[in-house]
Amino acid sequence: MTTQIGFTPPEAAPQGGEPVRRRHVVYLPGYDPESNKRYRALFAREFARYAKRFDLGSRTVTRAETRPDGLVQTWTVEAGQPGLETRTTYDVLLWDDLVRADFRRPLLASMGLLTAGILHTFATGKLFRLYALNWKYGNVILYPFGMTVILAALAALLGTGVAHLIAGWLPGLAAGAIGAIAAIGLVLAAIPLLDRIFLRQLINDWVFNWQHSIGRRRDYEARLSLFADHVAGVCRTGEVDEVLIVGHSSGALTAVEVAARVLERGLPAGPRLSLLTLGSGLPLVAIHRRAQQTRADVMRLVGSDRLVWVDYQAPQDWMNFPGFNPARDLGLTPEGPVRNPLIRSTKFREIIVPDVYRRISFRPFRMHFQFLMANDLPGEYDFFALTLGPQALRDRVMNPRIVPLRPEAAPEPVPVHREI
Structure with a gap:
């Protein structure tokens, strides 16, 4: 697969139109x-x-409010130059309760599921395809598996050593039981360290993607339906100029699936419907041939003239697939003309000052979250101009109005936070 980043579909929807004065952003978090x-x-x-x-x-931001059912967190933003102000309602659609339920699963069970998933992906050849798409992401995929194998080996060595050590004083069965307890104790004692290096997060994330790809996440499928109902309701009210669905990382897959379900609901003519995916992990599920619903969702969007889909990729980010084009690389034939997605590079080197760029280049999680962070320098990729500015998504991508620095502003050091 080519690593060139940039594609404009020949049948893409035309640009142009009135500036966006009212926008509704629907943000889909990842796992x-x-x-x-x-x-x-x-x-x-x-x-x-x-x-x-x-x-x-000018700018004003309200406090966030969470809906009583816990599914939607909302705030509003008003920003812009005089005469070009845009009012944005910003929703975060929440499914972290499903993720926390996975985290309550015993670590040993998660490690077992991870091993099963990796072996299945290896046997079906999907692991090799993921490596071909991005060898760095392939390493991220194998990292939790490799650490699981190492931890299992250390636990086995400790358990065996303890059993042999006390075998002279206790019967063999009792010695073996104590050895097993020692091995399990090592795994449990290691959990705080594993959390610090994001291992449990990556284990559960991989297990989730594998389960979803083989049709074993009905809880998540049900949540997608609720999300689609919410977005469809926003579209039907017709109170905004653009409804913008945004997904980052594995949330990009969620955004794609929600957008496809919104289209299935047969929306009448109304606000512009746009989809923005950032640092997408879409191939993690979509390359699996058993993920028939997901693959159908993707191809529905590829051929849709009802929405504009823009996908931003970054070769500096280990956890996306730069150069991936779903219209070409999934081995599926679109039913009609290819209209989506428009694919662009974030060009991180051009919007991050050099000293900061050097510091974060080898911090995969930090670079992965740059998609959602403020630029140091003006550029075509600008998360806040895309989501809060007066240009609709396609207009911004095809003919961006670059937001300049304030005359007195100088780039300041970017804070480094452990959680990202």
Whole structure:
């Protein structure tokens, strides 16, 4: 597969139209047990940094409110230069309760499921395809498996050593039981360290993607339906100029699946419907031939003239698939003309100051979250201009109005936070 980043479908929807004055952003988090806290805090911090640095004009941000059912967290933003202000309702659709349920599963059980998933992916050849798409992501996939094997080996050595050590004083069965307890104790004692290096997060994330690809996540499928109902309701009210569905990381897959289900509901003519995927992990599920619903969802969007889909990729990010084009690389034939997605590079080298770029280049999680953070320098990729600015998504991508720095602003060091 080519690593060139950039594609404009020949049958893409035309650009142009009135500026966006009212927008409804629907953000889909990735596989994250703390998304009910993380993304509001990240948005507030980064938007404050962005406003200090860029000539944004006025801005106001309301407090976040969470719906009683816990599925939607909402706030509003008003920002822009005089005469070009845009009012944005910003929703985060939450499914972190499903993720936390996975985290309550015993670590040993998760390791067993991970091993089964890796072996299945290896046997079906999908692991090799993922490596071919991005060898760095392939290493990220194998990292939790390799650490699982190492931890299992250390636990086995400890258990065997303890059993042999006390075999002279206790019967063989009792010695073996104590050895097994020692091995399990090592695994349990290692959990805080594993959490610090994101191992349990990656284990459960991989298990989730594998289960989803083989049709074993009915809880998640049910949540997708609720999310689609919410977005369809926003579209039907007709109170905004653009409904923008945004997904980052594995949340990009969720955004694609939600967008496809929204289209299935047969929406009448109304607001512009746009889909923005950032640092997508879409191939993790979509390359599996058993993931028939997901693959059908992707191809529905590829040929749709009802929405515009833009996919931003970054070769510096280990946890996406730069150069991946679903219209070409899934081995599926679109039913009609290819209209989506427009594929662009974030060009991180051009929007991050060099000293910061050097510091974060070898921090995969930090670079992965750059998609959602304030630029250091003006550029075509600008998360806040895309989601809060006066241009509709396709207009912004095809003919971006670059937001300039404030005259007195100078790039400030980017804070490094452990959670990202």
